Amino acid sequence: xxxxxxxxxxxxxxxxxxxxxxxxxxxxxxxxxxxxxxxxxxxxxxxxxxxxxxxxxxxxxxxxxxxxxxxxxxxxxxxxxxxxxxxxxxxxxxxxxxxxxxxxxxxxxxxxxxxxxxxxxxxxxxxxxxxxxxxxxxxxxxxxxxxxxxxxxxxxxxxxxxxxxxxxxxxxxxxxxxxxxxxxxxxxxxxxxxxxxxxxxxxxxxxxxxxxxxxxxxxxxxxxxxxxxxxxxxxxxxxxxxxxxxxxxxx
Numbered sequence: 001x002x003x004x005x006x007x008x009x010x011x012x013x014x015x016x017x018x019x020x021x022x023x024x025x026x027x028x029x030x031x032x033x034x035x036x037x038x039x040x041x042x043x044x045x046x047x048x049x050x051x052x053x054x055x056x057x058x059x060x061x062x063x064x065x066x067x068x069x070x071x072x073x074x075x076x077x078x079x080x081x082x083x084x085x086x087x088x089x090x091x092x093x094x095x096x097x098x099x100x101x102x103x104x105x106x107x108x109x110x111x112x113x114x115x116x117x118x119x120x121x122x123x124x125x126x127x128x129x130x131x132x133x134x135x136x137x138x139x140x141x142x143x144x145x146x147x148x149x150x151x152x153x154x155x156x157x158x159x160x161x162x163x164x165x166x167x168x169x170x171x172x173x174x175x176x177x178x179x180x181x182x183x184x185x186x187x188x189x190x191x192x193x194x195x196x197x198x199x200x201x202x203x204x205x206x207x208x209x210x211x212x213x214x215x216x217x218x219x220x221x222x223x224x225x226x227x228x229x230x231x232x233x234x235x236x237x238x239x240x241x242x243x244x245x246x247x248x249x250x251x
Contacts, residue, residue: 003092003113004070011073014051019225021108021139022053026220026238030137033217033245034061037135042103045129047093047122048110052078052086058106059083068097094121099129105136109241112141114193116184120209127210130248136211138244139219143185143196145239146174149226152234197242207249215245 010017022030038061046054049067051074058065065086069075075088091097093110105126111119126136153171154164174187181187185196197205199216206213218240223230226239 007069007071008073011051011071011077014074014077018050019109020053021219021241022057024221024225026222029217029219029243030057033137033243034058037104037137038062039103043100044104044106045099045102047105047107047126047129049078049088050074052081052083054106054108055081055083055086059085062104066099066102068093068099093125094118095125097125097129099125101131101134102129103131103134105130105134105138107136108139109141111138112195114186114195116186116195119195120205123206123209123211127248132248132250135245135247138246140202140242140244141194141196142218142240142242143187143198143201145241146187146196148237149239150175152223153227156231156234199242202242202244206244206246210249211246212249213244213246215243217243217245219243 034057040061040063042062044058044062044065046058046065046067049069052067055065055067055078063085066089067075067078067086068089068091070090070092072090075090078088094113107126111122113119113122126138130136150172154167157164157167174189175182177186177188177193181193185198185201186193187196188194202216203213220238220240222238223234
């Protein structure tokens with residue numbers, strides 16, 4: 001897939017098509033972490049900034065911010081936002097983006113590429129762009145959550161007296177990739193292969209990419225993020241993304 005063309009094509013309908021993590025964060029946990037790392041003397045990079053959804057959170061908390069994205073179409077939208085301390089840069093973050101080392105990096109659902117190698121390269125570039133004393137917040141999809149959501153759907157059907165084997169296979173379209181892909185967390189979202197992570201995998205992969213994990217937390221979402229009309233009885237536990245707090249791994 002040509003990632004630049006893909007995101008440039010989506011740019012005009014980005015807000016309607018792409019899930020809004022910030023507005024959907026049930027417990028507003030991102031605010032807690034942004035406040036933890038905020039420092040108006042520090043610089044920050046928004047890795048894969050899209051059209052600038054994180055800017056209202058980053059701009060008041062850091063002195064300067066570089067917003068980087070592969071899509072010029074999305075950067076053109078971000079340019080219209082009223083923030084004076086943000087510089088925009090077009091770059092493929094799986095390659096050498098020539099970014100200055102910074103105090104803080106935020107990366108929200110960008111390391112979700114359809115190739116293992118692409119995601120590892122992106123995570124390594126986050127490590128390279130961090131100062132030794134710097135910190136990063138990385139949001140990535142949870143494979144456990146996706147499996148749990150599928151189980152919840154089966155449970156819902158069973159409450160309506162429909163056996164699992166009678167459920168239309170289209171309900172499991174996310175798991176139609178090859179077995180070896182699924183076992184690596186490469187599952188389908190709206191027909192696009194998207195990388196999802198297990199918590200144990202995070203503990204192994206991040207250090208390999210030069211990142212020391214300090215906390216693996218959850219950003220929880222309402223069930224409406226998974227189902228068009230979830231029943232009232234479907235409450236916690238809720239679906240989630242992983243929120244990984246990490247730093248540069250000392251050599």
